[in-house]
Amino acid sequence: MAExxxxxxxxxxxxxxxxxxxxxxxxxxxxxxxxxxxVGGTCVIRGCVPKKFMVYASEFPHMAAVSEGYGWxxxxxxFDWGRFLGAKDKEIARLSSIYVTNLKNAGAEVLHGKARVxxxxxxxxxxxxxxxxxxxxxxxxxxxxxxxxxxxxEHAITSEEAFHFETLxxxxxxxxxxxxxxxFAGIFNxxxxxxxxxxRGENILRGFDDSIRTHVAEEIQARGIKLKLDTxxxxxxxxxxxxxxxxxxxxxLTSEVVMFATGRKPYVEGLGLESAGVKVTEGGAIAVDTxxxxxxxxxxxxxxxxxxxxxxxxxxxxxxxxxxxxFYNNPTHFDHExxxxxxxxxxxxGSVGMTEAEARHAHGKIDIYFSRFRPMxxxxxxxxxxxxxxxxVAAEGEKVxxxxxxxxxxxxxxxxxxxxxxxxxxxxxxDSTCAVHPTLAEELVxxxxxxxxxxxxx
Numbered sequence: 001m002a003e004x005x006x007x008x009x010x011x012x013x014x015x016x017x018x019x020x021x022x023x024x025x026x027x028x029x030x031x032x033x034x035x036x037x038x039v040g041g042t043c044v045i046r047g048c049v050p051k052k053f054m055v056y057a058s059e060f061p062h063m064a065a066v067s068e069g070y071g072w073x074x075x076x077x078x079f080d081w082g083r084f085l086g087a088k089d090k091e092i093a094r095l096s097s098i099y100v101t102n103l104k105n106a107g108a109e110v111l112h113g114k115a116r117v118x119x120x121x122x123x124x125x126x127x128x129x130x131x132x133x134x135x136x137x138x139x140x141x142x143x144x145x146x147x148x149x150x151x152x153x154e155h156a157i158t159s160e161e162a163f164h165f166e167t168l169x170x171x172x173x174x175x176x177x178x179x180x181x182x183x184f185a186g187i188f189n190x191x192x193x194x195x196x197x198x199x200r201g202e203n204i205l206r207g208f209d210d211s212i213r214t215h216v217a218e219e220i221q222a223r224g225i226k227l228k229l230d231t232x233x234x235x236x237x238x239x240x241x242x243x244x245x246x247x248x249x250x251x252x253l254t255s256e257v258v259m260f261a262t263g264r265k266p267y268v269e270g271l272g273l274e275s276a277g278v279k280v281t282e283g284g285a286i287a288v289d290t291x292x293x294x295x296x297x298x299x300x301x302x303x304x305x306x307x308x309x310x311x312x313x314x315x316x317x318x319x320x321x322x323x324x325x326x327f328y329n330n331p332t333h334f335d336h337e338x339x340x341x342x343x344x345x346x347x348x349x350g351s352v353g354m355t356e357a358e359a360r361h362a363h364g365k366i367d368i369y370f371s372r373f374r375p376m377x378x379x380x381x382x383x384x385x386x387x388x389x390x391x392x393v394a395a396e397g398e399k400v401x402x403x404x405x406x407x408x409x410x411x412x413x414x415x416x417x418x419x420x421x422x423x424x425x426x427x428x429x430x431d432s433t434c435a436v437h438p439t440l441a442e443e444l445v446x447x448x449x450x451x452x453x454x455x456x457x458x
Contacts, residue, residue: 006030008327009123009133011115011271014041016303016315017139018099023323025108032133033103034125036114040096042141042304043312046160049095051183053088054163055344058190062223062346069381079191081168088163116272120298124272135298135326138286139319140271142264142304152236155243156258159184169193169256173245175233177204179343181261182216186346189225196253197225198245200232205343209355209404211370215388216406219347222384266305283307290333292322300326309336340418342411347385350414353402353421356392365395367427370451375407375440389443391427398427403444413441 010021013035025031038045057079064074103110113126122132144158159180170193174185177199189195197204197220203213204227221227231251236258237244245253266285273280279287279295285307292300300322303315317334324332340352359366369391378385387407393400403417420430435442 004121004132004134006032006131006133008032008135008137009115009131010034010137010139011117011123012041012139012141012303012305013039013099013103013110014139014141014303014315015043015312016141016319017041017137018103018319019316020137020139020302020319020322021108022103022106023320024327025103025106027327028107029327031106031108032111032131033108034111034113034115034123036112036126038096039099039103039110040092041139044095044099045092046163048312050088050092050163051159051187052344053084053091054187055183055190055346057084058187059346061190061192066377066381066383069383079168081165081191085164114270116270117276117278117299118272120276120296135300137319137322138271138299138301138305139303139315140267140305141315142307142310143267143269144260145263145265146260147262150233150235152238152243153260155236155238156260158259159261162259165257171242171255172196172257172259173198173243173253173255174259174261175199176261176263177201177206177229178261178263179205179341179345180264182220182343182345184259184261185225186220186223186344189220189223190346194255195225196228196255198228198231198233198247198253200230202230204229205349207355208343208349208351209390209392209402210357211388211390212349212351212404212406215372215386216343216345216347216349219385219406220345223346264304264310266307268305281307291325291331292318292333309339311339311341314339338418338422340414342414344411347387347407348410350405350410350412350417351403352414352418353400354392355402355404356390359392359394359401363394363396363401366401367393367395367398368451368453369393369427369447369449371443371447373443376438377408387440387443389447391430391444391447393427400425400427400430405444407440409440413444417444 007029008024008031010017010033013033021031021033115123115125118124124130172188173196174181175198185197205213231247235246242254242256243258276296281287286301288306292302302318304310321332321334324330343349372388375387390404392402433445435445
């Protein structure tokens with residue numbers, strides 16, 4: 001009789017957990033995955049994928065307006081939120097079923113129910129009972145954070161509820177300045193919703209290069225989003241006219257919906273980590289080493305629940321590295337350096353490597369190459385939307401430390417740039433690449449003059 005019921009038990013069927021389970025099961029290991037909601041996790045069910053569909057939907061009114069400058073006379077069109085919602089839900093269900101199929105085809109067993117750790121080698125699944133496993137992998141991701149103690153916070157929604165409106169609201173106040181808040185502000189605004197973005201900081205997109213932050217703030221306002229910075233809610237009041245957002249200083253806003261997108265926290269609630277003595281960080285994330293192992297030798301964790309880099313591709317790579325290490329006898333850990341990221345704002349952002357501020361702190365003397373311009377598509381019809389491209393380069397050795405792009409297809413562009421930066425490319429090597437014309441991306445390899453911001457020496 002086997003010592004354990006399973007060789008591997010995975011808690012959470014998101015991108016990281018599914019990849020780890022599937023690869024591990026393909027070795028012949030006996031693997032089970034428990035999921036309390038739907039297979040696919042945050043990204044597929046209530047995150048990246050449905051959000052990207054909403055971004056696509058929200059871009060068409062702007063595209064229609066631009067088309068007039070190119071000679072088209074678009075007929076009057078009406079957006080059908082219900083029809084879009086049905087198509088979106090159908091596609092999400094299809095993707096979720098693919099995840100289930102791939103797990104089963106690999107030989108993994110899918111269990112539906114919330115699992116909690118009861119010991120170093122044991123879990124309990126609601127509706128199923130006690131289970132033992134030689135190895136336990138936690139991949140439960142994160143959940144939206146809403147501030148405790150704010151009067152009226154119960155009237156606000158998070159990004160997760162925004163995917164399931166029965167009808168599209170006429171007005172919304174989005175609270176937050178991170179990528180989720182900025183993306184949803186663009187979505188709502190593009191769909192014709194009167195949109196206000198409220199953020200407590202001095203500028204949106206904290207953690208990104210300051211040039212990106214300034215540029216995006218200007219451009220989203222030009223698109224019609226009302227931006228209120230350096231302020232925060234004191235309370236939310238439900239009235240017959242709608243939800244009244246009371247802000248610091250006595251200001252107030254009335255809207256049909258208030259959405260808090262003020263960050264996400266590792267989902268460890270009810271996991272029973274204390275039963276096995278698994279350590280967590282001050283921020284509530286599961287503490288792991290470079291191989292995603294916790295302080296308990298039989299328990300690992302990957303993805304957003306570890307709060308390292310909270311991106312789906314990172315969770316996938318961490319899950320794959322776990323499987324390689326533990327089931328393929330190939331010790332592997334994911335390198336969290338030089339990971340590219342994208343913000344599907346309008347206009348979108350692509351960024352990889354150091355910001356200018358980080359580079360100055362780490363390297364002292366650096367060179368900046370910077371360009372802000374109206375792309376070809378805009379100049380033709382007299383549009384005003386601008387793109388921004390910025391390279392951060394070490395003065396000594398000329399290694400490219402960071403690349404930042406705002407404009408059409410920036411997320412697609414940054415994927416290719418990330419390869420070069422990951423390989424340690426220098427500015428002369430970068431410049432030796434011939435431009436592809438006419439494209440926005442060609443500006444990346446044609447910037448030759450160093451940029452000095454007013455009042456700042458290089």
